[in-house]
Amino acid sequence: MISIAKKHKTQLEALKVDSETKSLLPTWYHIGATKALKRLNNTAVSKCLRNTHGVILISDLLKVTETTCGNEPTPDNDLINNGCLCIECQAMRTIGCRHPGSCKLGAFRILSEILPKWNPLVPNVQDGLTLMARRVKQNEKAVLSDGDRLTFDPSITSRGGLSELFRIFVNQSTVDHPPSVRIKTGRQVAEEAMEIYVLDTSKNFKSETRGKMREPYKQAVFFGRGDERNAILPPVRDRISQAKVPGSIVATLHAARHVPLDVPLHFVYQDNDIIFEALFKHLPEWEDRGWIDVPFHNHLKALVSTLRSRCAITSFRRKANASGKP
């Protein structure tokens, strides 16, 4: 499947791949390979792994390393001299391997040369911010009614299996570089939780004030009375389409970048804002299609990656009353 994909200039790509899928990738032309791994392809050990141990997939490689004597030389085994007498090493000899220790070490070395994003030995981030099924259900219900708080799910994992990972247009940098992931779970500073209002200034500022500006500043972020981070934001245009980027996207991004990553953040909006549609409805599909043809994708991608880099909860809600005042 992968060679057919290559022929048609398609490439394997995903934002994040679960361990099961990672282990189903072929070993020898692994796309996540470093230069060192490409060199390892043709050593005697690699030949033995291929021809004697029948290693094709990463899962086969894992099997070679997962044995009772472990995958590094210890006083209990003799992997360096290939003299280990454990059941698995003996079994390797009976199928024709003359250096089970070297093969195990080689297999482990190959695995450790695979880039983290594709490496089944590197666990995906587990930090408790991933939404549990119940929370996801709540989000689905809440998305339709005002005043409910929706919690942003920072997780990204492709679970669709290998055939789901093919994309026709792939930017090489996304293959090699993992998506932005939040830094290790820090302490969440609950007492410092912030509520930030994203306001449409055309409703909140007197019309005379607006009249003086050539192009009315539409969005403001309000952190609290007297807070230095309060800001009214000028209109921003999309680099490609030149269309005006929805102010709430610009404002949310601005605010998220001005709050420490470990502070729980609660955004409040006045309207049925595009933010809700984007983050809670369309995001998985947009990422699945690599953001192709998504309007304002540069700003949206920046926003999503900023939110994902946070190690505290980020929630979004609409203001329940119509007065528009925080």
Ligand SMILES: [Zn+2]
């Ligand atoms: Zn052994």
Ligand SMILES: [Zn+2]
């Ligand atoms: Zn061998």
